[in-house]
Amino acid sequence: xxxxxxxxxxxxxxxxxxxxxxxxxxxxxxxxxxxxxxxxxxxxxxxxxxxxxxxxxxxxxxxxxxxxxxxxxxxxxxxxxxxxxxxxxxxxxxxxxxxxxxxxxxxxxxxxxxxxxxxxxxxxxxxxxxxxxxxxxxxxxxxxxxxxxxxxxxxxxxxxxxxxxxxxxxxxxx
Amino acid sequence: xxxxxxxxxxxxxxxxxxxxxxxxxxxxxxxxxxxxxxxxxxxxxxxxxxxxxxxxxxxxxxxxxxxxxxxxxxxxxxxxxxxxxxxxxxxxxxxxxxxxxxxxxxxxxxxxxxxxxxxxxxxxxxxxxxxxxxxxxxxxxxxxxxxxxxxxxxxxxxxxxxxxxxxxxxxxxxxxxxxxxxxxxxxxxxxxxxxxxxxxxxxxxxxxxxxxxxxxxxxxxxxxxxxxxxxxxxxxxxxxxxxxxxxxxxxxxxxxxxxxxxxxxxxxxxxxxxxxxxxxxxxxxxxxxxxxxxxxxxxxxxxxxxxxxxxxxxxxxxxxxxxxxxxxxxxxxxxxxxxxxxxxxxxxxxxxxxxxxxxxxxxxxxxxxxxxxxxxxxxxxxxxxxxxxxxxxxxxxxxxxxxxxxxxxxxxxxxxxxxxxxxxxxx
Ligand code: SF4
Numbered sequence: 001x002x003x004x005x006x007x008x009x010x011x012x013x014x015x016x017x018x019x020x021x022x023x024x025x026x027x028x029x030x031x032x033x034x035x036x037x038x039x040x041x042x043x044x045x046x047x048x049x050x051x052x053x054x055x056x057x058x059x060x061x062x063x064x065x066x067x068x069x070x071x072x073x074x075x076x077x078x079x080x081x082x083x084x085x086x087x088x089x090x091x092x093x094x095x096x097x098x099x100x101x102x103x104x105x106x107x108x109x110x111x112x113x114x115x116x117x118x119x120x121x122x123x124x125x126x127x128x129x130x131x132x133x134x135x136x137x138x139x140x141x142x143x144x145x146x147x148x149x150x151x152x153x154x155x156x157x158x159x160x161x162x163x164x165x166x167x168x169x170x171x172x173x174x
Numbered sequence: 175x176x177x178x179x180x181x182x183x184x185x186x187x188x189x190x191x192x193x194x195x196x197x198x199x200x201x202x203x204x205x206x207x208x209x210x211x212x213x214x215x216x217x218x219x220x221x222x223x224x225x226x227x228x229x230x231x232x233x234x235x236x237x238x239x240x241x242x243x244x245x246x247x248x249x250x251x252x253x254x255x256x257x258x259x260x261x262x263x264x265x266x267x268x269x270x271x272x273x274x275x276x277x278x279x280x281x282x283x284x285x286x287x288x289x290x291x292x293x294x295x296x297x298x299x300x301x302x303x304x305x306x307x308x309x310x311x312x313x314x315x316x317x318x319x320x321x322x323x324x325x326x327x328x329x330x331x332x333x334x335x336x337x338x339x340x341x342x343x344x345x346x347x348x349x350x351x352x353x354x355x356x357x358x359x360x361x362x363x364x365x366x367x368x369x370x371x372x373x374x375x376x377x378x379x380x381x382x383x384x385x386x387x388x389x390x391x392x393x394x395x396x397x398x399x400x401x402x403x404x405x406x407x408x409x410x411x412x413x414x415x416x417x418x419x420x421x422x423x424x425x426x427x428x429x430x431x432x433x434x435x436x437x438x439x440x441x442x443x444x445x446x447x448x449x450x451x452x453x454x455x456x457x458x459x460x461x462x463x464x465x466x467x468x469x470x471x472x473x474x475x476x477x478x479x480x481x482x483x484x485x486x487x488x489x490x491x492x493x494x495x496x497x498x499x500x501x502x503x504x505x506x507x508x509x510x511x512x513x514x515x516x517x518x519x520x521x522x523x524x525x526x527x528x529x530x531x532x533x534x535x536x537x538x539x540x541x542x543x544x545x546x547x548x549x550x551x552x553x554x555x556x557x558x559x560x561x562x563x564x565x566x567x568x569x570x571x572x573x574x575x576x577x578x579x580x581x582x583x584x585x586x587x588x589x590x591x592x593x594x595x596x597x598x599x600x601x
Contacts (some may be wrong), residue, residue, distance in 0.1 A: 015360055015459060019567045024546040027209050028239075028246035030216055030253065042569045065361040068394060069567060070546075071296040072210065073312035094365050094396055095296060098326075099312035154194025166326070170318040171223060174190070174198070 002085040005130030006058020010123040017069035036081040067096025102166040176434025202289040204319040206234040210294030212253035227323035235267040273514030273540030276300040276482035283413025287402035287428040303383035305402035331440035337372040339448035347382035348581035356463035364394030392460040402428040454580035475557040477589040484562035485513030489582040496586035502534035503592030560588035
């Protein structure tokens with residue numbers, strides 16, 4: 001299984017699309033590694049600095065409809081190559097969400113009011129998140145205090161994450 | 175209780191179920207292009223899984239950057255080409271025969287009522303025009319599709335949009351779908367199937383239905399879908415005439431892929447097409463839609479007519495009708511990319527290419543690289559394009575560029591005046 005903990009990058013906007021996550025001009029790359037420097041290169045968001053904000057962080061917390069647009073799995077790969085294996089949001093575009101689990105990564109949806117509260121409490125602080133998949137609990141830590149937030153995930157999605165993705169799972173089972 | 179068309183297709187294709195409402199579906203077709211498939215191929219090779227489930231059900235095309243523009247894109251095309259040869263993929267379309275995936279695959283009869291289709295391309299929803307459950311997927315789903323002929327989907331809920339009324343003159347399928355997306359918003363149909371029904375849809379040609387279904391994903395929809403009818407049968411007839419004795423027989427058979435009248439919907443929307451006027455997008459989200467009237471005078475640097483949304487023969491006819499006998503504004507670069515060789519040849523025979531040529535358009539080979547800023551019409555920083563494509567995301571057609579999505583007629587009008595213009599005002 002992948003690493004599901006680390007410092008949080010807050011992206012305070014809905015509808016961040018996969019062109020913003022990894023622009024089409026990099027789709028000519030045929031290895032995942034080559035995508036690493038270009039994650040979120042076209043995202044223009046107040047307070048977000050592509051050069052410094054990605055290296056430090058391993059978890060993204062954002063608003064609604066993250067990953068809309070193009071089906072490119074390059075988006076999860078660009079995250080993965082930067083050791084970001086968890087995205088927590090109010091909601092995801094279907095294909096992006098499926099791509100994340102297919103890669104053995106986590107796209108966790110929380111209710112709007114929970115996401116609102118997280119932004120309110122933590123977005124200006126250095127925050128760490130760790131995900132306990134067995135218990136389906138997210139632990140959020142800042143200023144030495146920890147808060148636990150439950151989330152729901154299907155057994156099948158857990159299986160995919162444990163198997164390291166859908167390809168291994170499908171080739172064994174079907 | 176009645177079922178929707180999507181539920182019926184699911185029922186007929188489910189080979190297994192998983193927790194979380196997941197169905198594992200058997201696939202009738204897996205479509206591939208050279209941007210998202212080479213990574214899948216390389217990964218399968220590196221894992222010792224370089225196999226294909228059925229070389230007649232996998233269809234492949236080099237379409238986004240063709241002819242290749244540099245070593246990297248040449249390599250992508252080569253990976254796909256070598257793989258297609260290695261596995262004897264029966265339908266592989268390369269230079270001279272290639273065109274935009276969502277135009278040439280339907281044109282060759284590969285999209286049929288009741289089919290399940292996936293492709294590593296979000297606009298795969300286009301094929302729902304034929305009454306197919308056709309969805310875009312990422313690379314891993316594509317790999318498993320290629321390897322095993324299966325894909326997982328959550329049993330989707332359906333939003334039915336009943337498009338009724340009488341279209342005003344000068345209003346096209348693109349204006350209708352843009353107006354619907356404005357209503358739904360970019361997230362309004364996420365994880366849902368959008369069923370397009372009503373008299374306006376049933377009067378549409380297959381080309382128009384493809385334009386409508388193509389943009390379902392811009393509202394987040396998994397699939398956009400129309401009921402198969404005689405128009406569908408007529409379109410498919412050259413490919414199915416061995417299968418059925420008469421067109422009526424085909425229609426009867428395909429009628430099993432129509433939603434029951436007592437099916438359950440997440441939402442039913444009555445949409446009055448009589449109120450729709452020519453529109454275009456503003457900003458960087460496809461649900462930001464305004465009337466052409468209100469945008470009149472907005473300067474454009476480039477006009478692009480083509481893509482999987484609006485690069486088919488009817489679109490070219492529509493644009494040529496506006497352009498005929500006129501000249502492209504001297505500050506505008508106008509590009510038209512017929513979406514397939516068939517479209518190109520028809521346009522040639524009908525004299526449309528001559529009209530474009532004489533007006534000062536650049537007519538390219540069938541390809542769609544401009545749409546995603548890869549080739550054949552990339553924008554420079556700060557430039558504006560009036561485009562018949564489907565996405566206006568920031569930088570989509572080139573870093574720093576901005577795109578106004580609109581119908582081919584509106585784009586043609588913009589080419590003549592150099593600004594956003596109502597097509598009917600071109601005299
Ligand atoms: S025309 Fe645009 S949206 Fe359609 S397949 Fe090509 S790049 Fe994708």
